[in-house]
Amino acid sequence: MTTEFTIPGLTNEQGSEVAGLLQQRLSAYNDLHLTLKHVHWNVVGPNFIGVHEMIDPQVDLVRGYADEVAERIAALGQSPKGTPGAIIDDRSWDDYSVGRDNAISHLAALDLVYTGVIETGRKIMDRIGEIDRVSEDIVIGHNAELEKFQWFVRAHLENAGGSLANSGADSESEAADQARP
Template sequence: MATKSSSIQTFTVPGLSAQESTTVVSALQDRLFAYTDLHLVLKHVHWNVVGPNFIGVHEMLDPQVDVVRGYADAVAERIATMGGTPVGTPGALVDARSWDDYDIGKDTAQAHLGALDLVYSGVIEDNRSAIDVVGEVDPVTEDLLIGQTGELEQFHWFIRAHLENAGGHLATEGATTEQEAADAARGSRRTTRKATKAARKKS
C-alpha cells in the first residue's frame, strides 16, 4: 500500500522530476513502515524466546535488530533528501501496513524461527518489488535497497538454517500463516497428524 506524505513536496534531488520523486518516496515510505515493524518484531522475539536454544537465538537477533533499525533511518533520510516527509509514527504504520500483527508470544526458539521465516519472506518479496519500481527512475535508491535486501536475505538464511533438514527441506514448507509456520517448526503439525492417523486406526 503506497503512503502519501502529509506535506507537499517542493523540491527533489537534481535529475529527477517531481513525479519520479513522488514514486520513489512512496516506495521508500512503504519500506520505512516495513523496517520499523520488522525491527520491533525481532526485538519482541528476542524478549519472548524460550527453550533449549534460547541463548543462541536471543543473541543472534540483537545484531539483526540494530541493522534493520539502521535501514529505517537510512530510508527515512533518503525520503527527506528527496524533499519528502518520512512518516514514522505508530498509528500511521498500523493504518498503512498490508500485513497482520505478529501474534506469537512466549514460545520456543523453533516456533519463533518458523514464524520469522514467513516474516522475512514477506519483507524480502516486498523489497524486491520496490527495487523494480525505483530502478526504473532512480538508480541511487535502487542501489540502497539492493544492498539492504542482500543483507536481509543473509539474515533469512540464518533463520532458515535452524529450520532445514539434511535433505534441504524446511520445517515450515507449505505454511501460509505465522502460526502455521510456528506450529510446523516446533513439530506440532507433525504430532497432530500422527495423532489423527492413530485415531483413524483405532476407529
C-alpha cells in the same frame, strides 16, 4: 508537507513516487525491527541464547535501514513518517502472531516474516530502479542483508535433506505449530 524540490535529475513527480515507495519500506522496517525485538524477548527453550543473541544484531541493522530510508525520503523533498499510525496505514500484513514460544517455533514464524519483507522489497526495488538508481541501490543493499538474515533463520529450520520445518505453512502461527518439537 512536501517541498518544491527533489533530487537533481528527477522531476518532483518522480521524487514523490520514489519517496512513496520508500515510505512503504520505512514502515516495513519499523515493523520488522519491533517484531525482531518481540522475538528476542519471547524466545525460550534449549536454543534460547543462540537465537536471543542472533536477533539483536538484526534489530540494530534494520533500525539503521529505517533511518537510511527516512533520510532518503527527506532528501527527495518529502516528509518521512515513522509513527505507529504510519506503520498501520502502510502495512498489508497482520501483526506478528507468536508470543512466548520455543526458538524453533519463533524462527519458523520469523522465516515467513522475512519472506514477506524480502518479496515486497524486490517489487519496490524493481519499480524504483526505473526512476532512481541511487534509491534502488539502497533498497538492493538492504534486501541483500535481509536475505542473509533469512538464511541464518532457515539454517535452524533445515534438515539434512534440505527441507524446512515450516514448509508449506501459510501463517506464522501455522509455521510455529508445524515446527514445534
